[in-house]
Amino acid sequence: MQYLKLLQQHGHVLNYECEQRKKDGTRFWILERATMVARPGEAPVIQGTSIDITERKQTESALRKSEELFATVFRQSPTACVIVSVDGRFIDANDDFLHLLQLPSERVIGRTAVELGIWSPNERSRFLKELQSTGSVRNWKVEFNDANGTRHAGLYFATVVSINDKECIFGMCLDRTDQLELEARFLRAQKMEALGRLAGGVAHDFNNLLGILSGYAELLQAKLESDDTCSRYCTKVLETVERASGLTRQLLTFSRKEITQPGPLQPDKAIRELSAILPGLIGEDIELKVDLRSAGTVLMDKTHFQQIILNIVVNSRDAMPGGGQIMIATADYFRPIASPSGEKLDERCVAIRIRDTGLGMDEHTASRAFEPFFTTKDVGRGTGLGLATVYGIVQQCGGEISLESQAGKGTQVNVILPAVIAAEIVPLPEPELEIKIGAGHILLVEDEQELRNASAEFLTSIGYTVVCAGSGPEALQLASASTPIDLVISDVVMPKMSGREFTDRLLQLRPRTKVLFVSGYADDVVLQAGIAFHHVPFLQKPFSLKQLGRKVTELLAVEAQ
Numbered sequence: 001m002q003y004l005k006l007l008q009q010h011g012h013v014l015n016y017e018c019e020q021r022k023k024d025g026t027r028f029w030i031l032e033r034a035t036m037v038a039r040p041g042e043a044p045v046i047q048g049t050s051i052d053i054t055e056r057k058q059t060e061s062a063l064r065k066s067e068e069l070f071a072t073v074f075r076q077s078p079t080a081c082v083i084v085s086v087d088g089r090f091i092d093a094n095d096d097f098l099h100l101l102q103l104p105s106e107r108v109i110g111r112t113a114v115e116l117g118i119w120s121p122n123e124r125s126r127f128l129k130e131l132q133s134t135g136s137v138r139n140w141k142v143e144f145n146d147a148n149g150t151r152h153a154g155l156y157f158a159t160v161v162s163i164n165d166k167e168c169i170f171g172m173c174l175d176r177t178d179q180l181e182l183e184a185r186f187l188r189a190q191k192m193e194a195l196g197r198l199a200g201g202v203a204h205d206f207n208n209l210l211g212i213l214s215g216y217a218e219l220l221q222a223k224l225e226s227d228d229t230c231s232r233y234c235t236k237v238l239e240t241v242e243r244a245s246g247l248t249r250q251l252l253t254f255s256r257k258e259i260t261q262p263g264p265l266q267p268d269k270a271i272r273e274l275s276a277i278l279p280g281l282i283g284e285d286i287e288l289k290v291d292l293r294s295a296g297t298v299l300m301d302k303t304h305f306q307q308i309i310l311n312i313v314v315n316s317r318d319a320m321p322g323g324g325q326i327m328i329a330t331a332d333y334f335r336p337i338a339s340p341s342g343e344k345l346d347e348r349c350v351a352i353r354i355r356d357t358g359l360g361m362d363e364h365t366a367s368r369a370f371e372p373f374f375t376t377k378d379v380g381r382g383t384g385l386g387l388a389t390v391y392g393i394v395q396q397c398g399g400e401i402s403l404e405s406q407a408g409k410g411t412q413v414n415v416i417l418p419a420v421i422a423a424e425i426v427p428l429p430e431p432e433l434e435i436k437i438g439a440g441h442i443l444l445v446e447d448e449q450e451l452r453n454a455s456a457e458f459l460t461s462i463g464y465t466v467v468c469a470g471s472g473p474e475a476l477q478l479a480s481a482s483t484p485i486d487l488v489i490s491d492v493v494m495p496k497m498s499g500r501e502f503t504d505r506l507l508q509l510r511p512r513t514k515v516l517f518v519s520g521y522a523d524d525v526v527l528q529a530g531i532a533f534h535h536v537p538f539l540q541k542p543f544s545l546k547q548l549g550r551k552v553t554e555l556l557a558v559e560a561q
Contacts, residue, residue, distance in 0.1 A: 319358030472497030
């Protein structure tokens with residue numbers, strides 16, 4: 001027995017703790033003190049005392065388990081935790097805190113938050129004042145850079161605790177950088193969506209006005225001799241209308257309400273074709289480099305794809321007034337997505353990166369780069385629709401777009417487009433039909449009166465009998481009469497009743513009637529119903545009267561056959 005051995009060796013034992021067992025089997029702890037007392041002519045005896053310390057041992061055990069539990073929680077916590085002395089020096093830090101700072105333990109322990117650049121001396125003073133007055137601090141906003149220079153934003157929680165009879169500060173830091181970035185992106189998306197709705201509405205109304213201008217200009221031109229000065233004036237008006245319609249197409253693209261005809265497209269091939277004209281666009285003082293490594297095919301309108309590349313390249317050119325370099329690179333890319341069942345999948349995509357060595361942008365400017373009408377160019381040098389148009393196109397085809405830029409270090413635009421497995425289809429060119437004097441009965445449904453009048457006058461001039469209506473209900477009343485109708489030309493978006501709803505009811509009355517839809521844009525509901533796709537005749541506003549005449553001739557020629 002250890003107790004007796006120590007007693008024999010030293011003649012006494014002080015504060016010896018041991019566990020004993022009672023008669024009933026219950027275990028308990030005692031603290032013993034004993035002395036070996038020698039007696040002349042007799043065997044020595046042991047004189048000592050025993051104190052029951054079971055309660056104390058239980059308390060110590062509980063405290064030890066509590067400390068072990070705290071240490072485990074402290075170390076394994078997914079939240080950055082620290083213990084700091086009152087003078088601000090780090091006594092201990094868990095792995096999450098070290099990972100947040102991107103620093104090893106030896107570069108943190110013993111230093112202060114001010115020395116590590118987490119906050120300034122003034123912020124530290126304000127923090128201590130708050131902590132001393134309340135005993136704890138909650139939701140204290142902090143911003144700092146880690147060792148790699150990455151900016152972090154978080155919330156700091158702290159409370160005063162006693163550790164080994166020493167007053168310390170226990171703190172936790174919640175890194176909210178990703179959350180704040182997501183919130184900012186969400187707010188930007190909401191803002192872009194609202195602006196998109198506004199842009200779509202403006203473009204729709206503007207297209208109607210352009211249709212009126214071009215319609216009456218064409219009617220006037222038809223009554224004038226080709227060498228007449230007024231005829232040349234009409235030509236200038238029509239050319240201006242065409243330029244203005246290009247602007248509305250950009251607005252509609254941004255708002256994702258433009259009618260498109262997507263088809264299989266190979267980005268590498270399309271960029272290779274564009275690279276022949278890009279040097280002339282960017283100038284001799286800018287070097288163009290192309291690194292095409294994607295084998296993917298995307299499903300999108302070719303004109304839209306060209307707009308993506310051209311708009312970004314033009315922006316890059318304008319950011320390099322003294323010359324520089326533009327790099328266009330492509331690569332196959334796999335984007336993580338979630339299936340309807342929640343399973344994580346990899347979606348095959350094509351990644352396009354366009355990088356320049358230009359002036360770059362600060363953080364505030366970069367955050368607004370995709371906003372419509374926002375531009376840093378001088379007055380008259382840009383509409384501010386370039387990147388906004390690109391944003392709309394990419395969103396429309398289910399892709400992603402992001403921008404990386406630093407002032408003085410250039411800009412890189414990243415575009416991710418979902419790929420499809422499809423052979424490239426070469427569409428057959430549509431035959432050009434001459435406008436011939438026709439015969440037939442047309443019901444024209446258009447809520448814009450002047451546009452309706454111009455279209456009706458033109459169609460009447462080439463031989464058709466035209467009946468007009470300003471709304472769907474009015475048109476249905478006309479259709480219920482016995483008047484013959486060979487073709488209905490209907491606007492898509494109208495008050496009281498949409499063009500699709502009107503034609504659905506019309507075809508119940510007259511199932512053999514041909515239908516031609518016209519619109520400045522089509523909203524999502526109409527698009528889902530099938531308008532503006534391959535098997536539904538459609539004419540995009542603003543259209544010329546000649547285009548209208550050709551389309552009518554085409555449809556009624558099919559009917560005659």
